[in-house]
Amino acid sequence: MKAFDYIAVETIAEACSVLAGHGTELSILAGGTDLLIELRRGTTKAPKVVLDISGVAELGGIDEADGRITIKPLVTHTELLRSALVWKFASLLGSAASVIGSPQIRDRGTVGGNIMNAAACADTVPPLIAVGAMVTLQSKGGRREMALADLFVKPYQTKAKPDELLTAIHFPKLPPGARSAFIKLGRRNALSISRMSVAAILQMGSDGRIIDARIVPGAAFPSWKRVPEAEEMLIGQKPGAKLFAATGQKVSEEMIKVTGRRWSTEYKEPVIAVLVRRALEHCASKVGQCVSPAQPAEKASRRRQARRPALRSARADSQSQSAGRNAEGSRECHITTTINGRSHTLTTPANRTLLDLLRDQLGLLGTKCGCEIGECGACTVLLDGEPVNSCLVLAPQIDGREVLTVEGLAQDGKLHPLQESFLDHDAVHCGFCSPGMLLSAKALLDWNPRPSEIEIRTAISGNLCRCTGYQQIVQAITKAAS
Numbered sequence: 001m002k003a004f005d006y007i008a009v010e011t012i013a014e015a016c017s018v019l020a021g022h023g024t025e026l027s028i029l030a031g032g033t034d035l036l037i038e039l040r041r042g043t044t045k046a047p048k049v050v051l052d053i054s055g056v057a058e059l060g061g062i063d064e065a066d067g068r069i070t071i072k073p074l075v076t077h078t079e080l081l082r083s084a085l086v087w088k089f090a091s092l093l094g095s096a097a098s099v100i101g102s103p104q105i106r107d108r109g110t111v112g113g114n115i116m117n118a119a120a121c122a123d124t125v126p127p128l129i130a131v132g133a134m135v136t137l138q139s140k141g142g143r144r145e146m147a148l149a150d151l152f153v154k155p156y157q158t159k160a161k162p163d164e165l166l167t168a169i170h171f172p173k174l175p176p177g178a179r180s181a182f183i184k185l186g187r188r189n190a191l192s193i194s195r196m197s198v199a200a201i202l203q204m205g206s207d208g209r210i211i212d213a214r215i216v217p218g219a220a221f222p223s224w225k226r227v228p229e230a231e232e233m234l235i236g237q238k239p240g241a242k243l244f245a246a247t248g249q250k251v252s253e254e255m256i257k258v259t260g261r262r263w264s265t266e267y268k269e270p271v272i273a274v275l276v277r278r279a280l281e282h283c284a285s286k287v288g289q290c291v292s293p294a295q296p297a298e299k300a301s302r303r304r305q306a307r308r309p310a311l312r313s314a315r316a317d318s319q320s321q322s323a324g325r326n327a328e329g330s331r332e333c334h335i336t337t338t339i340n341g342r343s344h345t346l347t348t349p350a351n352r353t354l355l356d357l358l359r360d361q362l363g364l365l366g367t368k369c370g371c372e373i374g375e376c377g378a379c380t381v382l383l384d385g386e387p388v389n390s391c392l393v394l395a396p397q398i399d400g401r402e403v404l405t406v407e408g409l410a411q412d413g414k415l416h417p418l419q420e421s422f423l424d425h426d427a428v429h430c431g432f433c434s435p436g437m438l439l440s441a442k443a444l445l446d447w448n449p450r451p452s453e454i455e456i457r458t459a460i461s462g463n464l465c466r467c468t469g470y471q472q473i474v475q476a477i478t479k480a481a482s
Helices: 012-025 035-041 077-081 084-089 091-098 103-108 111-117 125-130 228-234 241-259 265-284 302-326 354-361 417-424 434-447 453-459 470-481
Strands: 005-008 026-029 049-052 062-065 068-071 134-139 142-147 152-154 165-172 179-185 196-204 210-218 332-339 342-349 380-383 386-389 402-404
Touching: 012 026, 012 049, 012 134, 012 165, 026 035, 062 084, 068 084, 077 091, 077 103, 077 111, 084 091, 091 125, 091 179, 091 196, 103 386, 103 434, 111 125, 111 165, 125 179, 125 196, 125 210, 179 265, 196 265, 210 228, 210 241, 210 265, 228 241, 241 265, 342 354, 354 380, 380 434, 386 434, 417 434, 417 470, 434 453, 434 470, 453 470
Parallel strands: 005 049, 026 049, 332 402
Antiparallel strands: 062 068, 068 165, 134 142, 134 165, 179 196, 196 210, 332 342, 380 386, 380 402
């Protein structure tokens, strides 16, 4: 990728100051799952400056106050998945987060990035519009709020000014008894971009009739919107198959009114109607409400939870030391990081990825270079215990953090139990995917020591095996967990 100046900030005020000084010459880096792909492909104008906001503590967290939920833009999709508040008061948002990309993508991709990228296939946007989300944009000159639905101009374009930063997303808690659903149509079970999606909410009155309805399709209109013409059909009615089918058909008709008939209409016309019907049926089902896959909470490793505050503290100390060095922007960055238990102080080009740092600068060749777009999982490493695609992490972003590669699994000349189990179950095959598979499996077992088969398959869904040896890999992980 082309060279750029890298600036890392620690506060919203610092970020706004940098934005005011660079404007359209700058790209904001949060999770990086979209930006790094664009930087590598060179399909858009290369920025002169990359502003890394991933270390801004003010931009993280999920809170409840005054009857509303506030989600900060640096919250990852994994954090959404593991949030009891999200599943209690906006379960359709948790459902959407659960089908975004892969575990590696969910660990890095942020809600703010999903919104501000403004891709028509963004999975968190329809649920957020359905719950009535508002957004806060902040610049050096002040802040403003607007409805999320009003933020978008067209795909990949928002009303945010070049000097504005998204600082919060908030929405009222859904009332007790409200039922919601998110359904996504993709070409596969993981790493799937939405072809179409639907977010739906229904609230029933004491007489069993619908008193509130919200329907927001994804990738159906030029920009996201509720469909009031269809919602009005539901108000005052009792749930039923014919009613839901007619409502789906109405959404399809409204879509065609806006978009006209195009080459894709023959496919989209019946599909969106069916998705709406299914989403409404899910909402109306007494047993169809979602439960967080991260629960029960006791599945989490206590040891891993105890490490998190220490990791955050170490990262903050390191960032405070490096902030001054990078405040004006630099094409070379000085970082201190821990890799496989050993401390390293390194100088690296700002446009170098973690993958290239590990392989080319440190000679750790166990991390494989595959697709370089976050699709294959061959470059998976653990960053502060979470699996990430190292091809989508800039090397300067590991300053003050811990990295584990496959070389760090064995200790004192003894293979890790997962490595032993892979050998015992003939789960290695050609070996190209094995390092990433092992690290994804380790992250799962650290989080959930007794996973089910479906949880194992979900955990390795971002790791592609070209030898089609998934069954032996699943058996090996199952055995290692027993």
